[in-house]
Amino acid sequence: MSEKVVMKQITKSFSVNGEKLEVLQAIDLEIKSGEFIVIVGHSGCGKSTLLKIIAGLETQDSGSCEMDGKAITKPGFDRGMIFQEHRLLPWLSIEKNVALSLEAYDKAERAIQVEKYLDLVKLSDFKQAYPAQLSGGMSQRAAIARAMAPNPDILLLDEPFGALDAMTKIELQDEVKALHQKEKSTMIMVTHDIEEAVYLADRIVVMAANPGRIRDIVTINLGKERDRGSIDFTIYRKKIYDYFFESKVKEPEYVI
Numbered sequence: 001m002s003e004k005v006v007m008k009q010i011t012k013s014f015s016v017n018g019e020k021l022e023v024l025q026a027i028d029l030e031i032k033s034g035e036f037i038v039i040v041g042h043s044g045c046g047k048s049t050l051l052k053i054i055a056g057l058e059t060q061d062s063g064s065c066e067m068d069g070k071a072i073t074k075p076g077f078d079r080g081m082i083f084q085e086h087r088l089l090p091w092l093s094i095e096k097n098v099a100l101s102l103e104a105y106d107k108a109e110r111a112i113q114v115e116k117y118l119d120l121v122k123l124s125d126f127k128q129a130y131p132a133q134l135s136g137g138m139s140q141r142a143a144i145a146r147a148m149a150p151n152p153d154i155l156l157l158d159e160p161f162g163a164l165d166a167m168t169k170i171e172l173q174d175e176v177k178a179l180h181q182k183e184k185s186t187m188i189m190v191t192h193d194i195e196e197a198v199y200l201a202d203r204i205v206v207m208a209a210n211p212g213r214i215r216d217i218v219t220i221n222l223g224k225e226r227d228r229g230s231i232d233f234t235i236y237r238k239k240i241y242d243y244f245f246e247s248k249v250k251e252p253e254y255v256i
């Protein structure tokens with residue numbers, strides 16, 4: 001696997017009420033092509049800002065962010081982004097919403113891609129429906145189809161399942177995992193859900209706050225098929241949990 005994204009010494013500040021707020025400090029991160037990276041950290045530590053820099057929606061103050069060896073300067077269809085809320089346009093049908101990301105395709109190719117991705121996210125029967133007629137999980141599926149339809153090299157997912165119920169969330173985690181394995185795209189996801197992180201990630205980037213920085217990067221050596229109830233899974237979950245919360249349970253030493 002070659003490097004897809006290389007971030008070197010990224011810093012970012014915002015001005016809030018006339019005061020400088022340092023949001024990201026000295027971010028060094030290399031992401032390989034096809035990797036599934038999950039970023040976890042407290043609210044406000046700069047996770048969304050980091051994703052937006054990769055998406056080209058924000059610019060770093062210093063340092064560099066490159067994709068395939070070229071500086072990222074603006075958004076592009078080579079990077080798809082999915083947000084916590086689906087951001088579908090309410091006045092367009094689901095198929096037209098998905099087609100929005102396919103401007104660069106001719107009409108026939110566009111129809112093929114829309115069909116393919118609505119099928120992959122199990123929404124073929126709802127292509128004529130409008131966003132208001134879909135459940136939260138279905139809307140998020142449509143957003144995934146829209147982001148993936150132009151075959152982006154990188155999919156950026158900012159708490160995509162944060163607003164969903166636990167059952168739907170688990171279903172969608174499996175769907176995203178299957179899409180990742182099938183499409184071989186690089187995925188970078190932000191979540192607050194530690195179990196979700198351990199279930200999906202090749203590597204988990206643990207961030208610290210004020211200013212946002214990388215505290216550790218944990219490689220999850222659990223193979224592709226993961227059992228949420230297995231001992232190894234539980235050990236990883238506790239390892240990540242322990243970065244954020246003091247453990248109240250005294251346990252035997254464990255080593256991963």
Ligand SMILES: Nc1ncnc2c1ncn2[C@@H]1O[C@H](COP(=O)(O)OP(=O)(O)OP(=O)(O)O)[C@@H](O)[C@H]1O
Nearest residue numbers: 014015016023041042043044045046047048049050
């Ligand atoms: N456009 C902006 N202007 C000013 N401040 C901003 C802007 N965007 C983000 N911030 C500030 O930067 C900090 C980091 O924001 P960011 O959205 O990246 O955090 P986050 O880690 O994604 O948090 P959460 O988990 O709550 O989504 C916050 O303090 C936020 O108020």
Ligand SMILES: [Mg+2]
Nearest residue numbers: 047048049158
């Ligand atoms: Mg955020």
